[in-house]
Each structure stands twice: as C-alpha cells, then as structure tokens.
Amino acid sequence: xxxxxxxxxxxxxxxxxxxxxxxxxxxxxxxxxxxxxxxxxxxxxxxxxxxxxxxxxxxxxxxxxxxxxxxxxxxxxxxxxxxxxxxxxxxxxxxxxxxxxxxxxxxxxxxxxxxxxxxx
Numbered sequence: 001x002x003x004x005x006x007x008x009x010x011x012x013x014x015x016x017x018x019x020x021x022x023x024x025x026x027x028x029x030x031x032x033x034x035x036x037x038x039x040x041x042x043x044x045x046x047x048x049x050x051x052x053x054x055x056x057x058x059x060x061x062x063x064x065x066x067x068x069x070x071x072x073x074x075x076x077x078x079x080x081x082x083x084x085x086x087x088x089x090x091x092x093x094x095x096x097x098x099x100x101x102x103x104x105x106x107x108x109x110x111x112x113x114x115x116x117x118x119x120x
Contacts, residue, residue, distance in 0.1 A: 040107060100114050
C-alpha cells in the first residue's frame with residue numbers, strides 16, 4: 001500500500017510539473033509567431049472535432065442503456081450509432097478539407113500544420 005502511494009504521488013507530481021517545463025521550453029523554442037499559428041490552427045481543429053462528436057457519445061450511452069437487456073438490440077443500436085458516427089465523420093472531414101483552403105489563404109496558416117493537427 002505504501003509503495004503504491006509513493007508511486008502515485010510521483011506520478012501526480014510528474015503530470016503536474018512536466019507540462020510547466022515543456023510549455024516554457026516550447027514557448028522559447030517556437031517563438032511568439034509560431035505559437036500563435038499553432039493555437040489558431042488548434043482552435044480551428046477544435047471546432048471540427050466538436051461538430052464530429054455533437055452529442056453522439058451521450059446519445060449512444062443512453063440508447064445502449066435502454067437496450068441493455070437484449071444483446072441483439074444492443075448490437076443493432078451499436079451498429080446504427082457507429083454508422084451515424086462514420087457518416088458524420090465523412091461529412092466533417094469533407095467540410096474541413098474544403099475550409100482548409102479558405103483558412104490557409106485568409107489567416108496565412110501553413111496547410112500542413114492544419115492537416116497534421118487534424119490527424120492528431
């Protein structure tokens with residue numbers, strides 16, 4: 001028990017202190033302009049991620065809970081939710097790729113930065 005507590009304490013300290021050190025280093029290495037480009041592209045990607053999810057997690061949990069007694073119905077609900085998520089993903093990715101050209105020319109963002117953050 002004591003060993004587990006010590007490991008957990010070190011883990012919590014590590015997860016708290018590491019971002020502080022890494023943020024300071026990356027801010028110095030990247031510079032003001034590149035951090036701004038990174039944050040702008042990250043915000044752009046966050047909107048598309050938000051539209052991709054759009055309540056499907058909560059809806060899926062609720063529907064699976066309603067159908068919890070019948071395994072056939074659970075599979076049917078799961079396949080419907082998966083299909084809906086897949087279709088929504090294709091739509092959002094298509095709109096993202098179309099909007100990518102507009103954003104790169106308007107805000108002078110590198111297109112590769114948007115694509116890399118979109119994948120991650």
